[in-house]
Amino acid sequence: MIKLSILLFTTLLFSKSTFEDSFITQYEYGKMLYKNPRGISCSKCHGESAKGKIIATFTHTVKKKEYICTIRTKDITNVTYKNFLQTLDPKLEKPKKKFDSTQVCEKLTYGNSMPTYFLTPEELKSIFFYLKNKDKYEGK
């Protein structure tokens, strides 16, 4: 009986630590890739916190009217996996969006401000995992 409970106890202990190990591994891996994804760092445009920032402001003239456009990123810690993949998997296309004639800047910048990355499905999953858990894990 004692033997059995020791066995149970060590099994539980072991399975908990492997869970934590794999959590940390995937988390750290995703964090590393977010900073250095074989190409321009995600944090450069999305910020260390992934909560978004202003990247650039420029003017654009259409029919003699000047528009001041701002390229900004939004919070990507709450992005859905579908949206995440549509943005980052070069095989998938971002859904087309309709813009009216006043949305000059939106039309200009939609879907072409992100560089193209060639990340593997595992790498994509890890970055997503990192984004989803960073607030919980780092307490921000």
Ligand code: HEC
């Ligand atoms: C050169 C700047 C730049 C870099 C580098 C960059 N992004 Fe982006 N990203 C943007 C901009 C601008 C948008 C919003 C406009 C758009 O959809 O193209 C965006 C959109 C996204 C979205 C979609 C958000 C939504 O809710 O639609 C995700 C997810 C994302 N980026 C993740 C990443 C990840 C992960 C990396 C690194 C592998 C990365 N980005 C690198 C500029 C950048």
